[in-house]
Amino acid sequence: MDSDPAPRRQRGRPPLPQKKIIDTAIQIIDRDGADALSFRSLANRLGSSTATLYRHVANKTELINLVFDQILGEAQLDRIELQRLPWDEACRRTTARVFHALSGHGRTAALLAEVVPTGPNAMAAREDLMNVLTAAGFEPLQAARIVATLGHYALGFAIQTPTIAGTDAAKVPGLSQPDPTDYPVTASVADHLPLPLAEEFAFGLDLLIDGLRKQCPRHDP
Amino acid sequence: MDSDPAPRRQRGRPPLPQKKIIDTAIQIIDRDGADALSFRSLANRLGSSTATLYRHVANKTELINLVFDQILGEAQLDRIELQRLPWDEACRRTTARVFHALSGHGRTAALLAEVVPTGPNAMAAREDLMNVLTAAGFEPLQAARIVATLGHYALGFAIQTPTIAGTDAAKVPGLSQPDPTDYPVTASVADHLPLPLAEEFAFGLDLLIDGLRKQCPRHDP
DNA sequence: ACCTGAACACCGTTCAAGT
DNA sequence: ACCTGAACACCGTTCAAGT
Numbered sequence: 001m002d003s004d005p006a007p008r009r010q011r012g013r014p015p016l017p018q019k020k021i022i023d024t025a026i027q028i029i030d031r032d033g034a035d036a037l038s039f040r041s042l043a044n045r046l047g048s049s050t051a052t053l054y055r056h057v058a059n060k061t062e063l064i065n066l067v068f069d070q071i072l073g074e075a076q077l078d079r080i081e082l083q084r085l086p087w088d089e090a091c092r093r094t095t096a097r098v099f100h101a102l103s104g105h106g107r108t109a110a111l112l113a114e115v116v117p118t119g120p121n122a123m124a125a126r127e128d129l130m131n132v133l134t135a136a137g138f139e140p141l142q143a144a145r146i147v148a149t150l151g152h153y154a155l156g157f158a159i160q161t162p163t164i165a166g167t168d169a170a171k172v173p174g175l176s177q178p179d180p181t182d183y184p185v186t187a188s189v190a191d192h193l194p195l196p197l198a199e200e201f202a203f204g205l206d207l208l209i210d211g212l213r214k215q216c217p218r219h220d221p
Numbered sequence: 222m223d224s225d226p227a228p229r230r231q232r233g234r235p236p237l238p239q240k241k242i243i244d245t246a247i248q249i250i251d252r253d254g255a256d257a258l259s260f261r262s263l264a265n266r267l268g269s270s271t272a273t274l275y276r277h278v279a280n281k282t283e284l285i286n287l288v289f290d291q292i293l294g295e296a297q298l299d300r301i302e303l304q305r306l307p308w309d310e311a312c313r314r315t316t317a318r319v320f321h322a323l324s325g326h327g328r329t330a331a332l333l334a335e336v337v338p339t340g341p342n343a344m345a346a347r348e349d350l351m352n353v354l355t356a357a358g359f360e361p362l363q364a365a366r367i368v369a370t371l372g373h374y375a376l377g378f379a380i381q382t383p384t385i386a387g388t389d390a391a392k393v394p395g396l397s398q399p400d401p402t403d404y405p406v407t408a409s410v411a412d413h414l415p416l417p418l419a420e421e422f423a424f425g426l427d428l429l430i431d432g433l434r435k436q437c438p439r440h441d442p
Numbered sequence: 443a444c445c446t447g448a449a450c451a452c453c454g455t456t457c458a459a460g461t
Numbered sequence: 462a463c464c465t466g467a468a469c470a471c472c473g474t475t476c477a478a479g480t
Contacts, residue, residue: 038472049446051475060473116415123404130406144410149425152418156377183344185351189365194337197373204370204429211428259453270465272456281454 018056021046022066026105029067034107064111069119071108075101076121079128087136087216092209094129095150099201102158109158117151126151137217146212153208157201239277242267243287247326250288255328285332290340292329296322297342300349308357308437313430315350316371320422323379330379338372347372358438367433374429378422 024045028037039050039060046053057063075097082090102109126147133143180187213219245266249258260271260281267274278284296318303311323330347368354364401408434440 039474040472050473051446052444054474055444123399123407127404127407134406140406140410141413143406144414145416145421145424148414148416149421152378152381152421153374153425156381157373159380160373160377178344183348185355185361185364186344186348189361192362193365193369195366195369200366200370200373203366204374207432208425208428210432210435214431260455261453271454272465273463275455276463 018066021053021056021063022070025063025067026070026108029106029108034105034110037111061115065115065117065119067108068112068115068117069121071101071105072098072117072119072125073121076125082128083132083135085132087132087138088209088213090132091129091146091150091212092205094125095154095205096202098125098151099154099158100198102155103161103198107159107161109155109161112155138215142215150208153205154201157197157204161197239287242274242277242284243291246284246288247291247329250327250329255326255331258332282336286336286338286340288329289333289336289338290342292322292326293319293338293340293346294342297346303349304353304356306353308353308359309430309434311353312350312367312371312433313426315346316375316426317423319346319372320375320379321419323376324382324419328380328382330376330382333376359436363436371429374426375422378418378425382418 021042025037025042028041028045032041039053042063043050043053057066077090077094077097082094085093129147129150130140130143133146134140138146178186178190186193242263246258246263249262249266253262260274263284264271264274278287298311298315298318303315306314350368350371351361351364354367355361359367399407399411407414
């Protein structure tokens with residue numbers, strides 16, 4: 001009867017699509033941290049081997065770029081919604097979403113210093129924001145500068161996100177208990193140090209956006 | 222005659238002071254890049270062994286912290302000169318010096334994401350800047366926030382400094398030759414991309430400082 | 443044609459064994 | 462008491478050998 005119960009061979013693409021590789025990579029990062037992501041751990045979780053992975057991903061740099069662009073995709077604001085916002089709010093929200101998306105996924109950002117994002121989601125995000133800015137009167141080159149600076153700002157802060165957000169204050173004795181003789185001013189606010197990175201990020205971002213408003217050609221002083 | 226020409230045994234400290242370890246580490250970084258710094262390469266260049274290094278440095282994190290603080294020391298402005306400057310110039314120059322010192326030493330910054338600087342030079346720099354800010358009328362906690370944000374700003378950008386500064390434009394084809402159909406605005410300025418990171422850094426820093434001026438209690442609108 | 447165990451040249455870190 | 466070769470448990474990456 002059941003002479004051929006075996007599933008028919010999938011003759012299409014190999015059963016290891018890039019999307020699944022990337023999703024699994026992000027799972028590993030979310031569960032065990034960015035440092036736990038290796039070709040071995042990834043192959044293991046996929047039930048494959050490292051050598052096979054190299055048939056689908058050129059090397060670790062490409063893997064990280066793919067992961068990064070996927071996370072950027074999650075962070076994306078809807079394009080139409082974006083264009084409805086005032087340009088300064090569009091910049092502020094986009095930058096904040098990128099930072100929080102990266103911070104949210106363990107220390108993914110730590111993997112991609114030195115990478116210039118060129119994945120489809122990165123390209124789209126840049127183009128969208130530049131559209132908003134040129135529509136607001138900025139020159140294209142100035143718009144590019146603004147977008148690049150905000151991107152480096154978000155990524156730079158995300159890279160510095162500590163692994164375990166809650167327990168860091170206790171782990172930095174030199175900063176939490178500075179010698180009041182040597183460092184009186186620091187000591188006077190030591191109870192509050194280190195300040196939450198997300199708070200510093202927002203503080204600096206508001207300063208940046210505020211400064212940009214004055215540079216807008218249609219700025220009314 | 223020369224019955225005892227051998228140099229007298231140095232009975233003092235072992236001939237491997239921490240300063241020499243740090244200096245050699247920085248030499249390796251400057252010559253071969255931050256990725257070339259390992260306990261093996263360091264031991265090799267010192268004519269020692271990895272196990273011996275561990276008797277002088279607890280682990281790689283501590284090594285990086287020591288290297289970082291040394292570089293920070295090179296970047297330090299003279300304290301007296303600092304106090305003579307207007308507070309906004311003091312902030313701007315200090316931040317810029319930290320960024321350029323880190324960028325100048327290969328990709329040292331890449332090694333120290335997630336590190337909260339607590340070395341003596343880091344502590345001194347924080348204290349000095351906070352003094353300048355409180356003297357200018359800022360509340361101590363606000364001063365701490367400003368210093369922390371500027372520190373993360375400098376470090377975040379330094380981390381993203383590309384390895385070989387000059388040759389990167391050619392290496393990012395996705396950005397230098399974006400599809401004009403998909404990304405028309407990006408394409409219109411593609412000749413200028415990617416913008417030099419140092420330029421973006423200065424652009425953003427000016428925005429930050431400018432924004433801070435409005436927050437100064439003694440600000441005249 | 444596709445897959446993979448095993449290898450290569452590296453890491454950070456530790457420890458038994460040397461002097 | 463101080464030093465160190467060798468080891469351990471990892472990396473990214475490649476390749477000969479399997480089916």
